[in-house]
Amino acid sequence: MFDIGWQELFLIAVLALIVIGPKDLPRALKTITGLLRKAKGMARDFQSGLDDIVRETELADMRKQIEGETGGDIRKRIEETLDPDGEISRDLDDVRSVENDMSAATKSFSDEVNRPEPDVKPEPDATLPDPNDAMIPSPPPPPPPAPAEPQTSEVSETPSPAKKD
Numbered sequence: 001m002f003d004i005g006w007q008e009l010f011l012i013a014v015l016a017l018i019v020i021g022p023k024d025l026p027r028a029l030k031t032i033t034g035l036l037r038k039a040k041g042m043a044r045d046f047q048s049g050l051d052d053i054v055r056e057t058e059l060a061d062m063r064k065q066i067e068g069e070t071g072g073d074i075r076k077r078i079e080e081t082l083d084p085d086g087e088i089s090r091d092l093d094d095v096r097s098v099e100n101d102m103s104a105a106t107k108s109f110s111d112e113v114n115r116p117e118p119d120v121k122p123e124p125d126a127t128l129p130d131p132n133d134a135m136i137p138s139p140p141p142p143p144p145p146a147p148a149e150p151q152t153s154e155v156s157e158t159p160s161p162a163k164k165d
Contacts, residue, residue, distance in 0.1 A: 020028050066074060083089055
């Protein structure tokens, strides 16, 4: 691109040091590198835009060439080549109709399942316990009656004197 050698770069560096000064030289280099980055980015975007335009033009030219050779309808030509008697397209139509039937059946089933039920409360069955009763504590059962004890007469026993040995 540019034919700049070490001698030219050294001369530019010395001139920059003299003109800009050692104090402002780092800030000037940072500004210059930022501008160079922006310029490279713009050149890259411009080049990719040109590449896209060339690619689109080439595709349009190829399409015109293929349409000219096939008589204008590429899709019809491909279908005739792959399915000359139309058997595959009939099978695909059958598959599509089955798919539509299945979709309709699942939609009607989904509608039936998601339909809200009427607000009719069933009458409680007297034979079944109420499930809410389990939440209410019941009083404990009474203790069983104690067995009857025979009556004994009160006999007083007097302590006997202790024997002395």
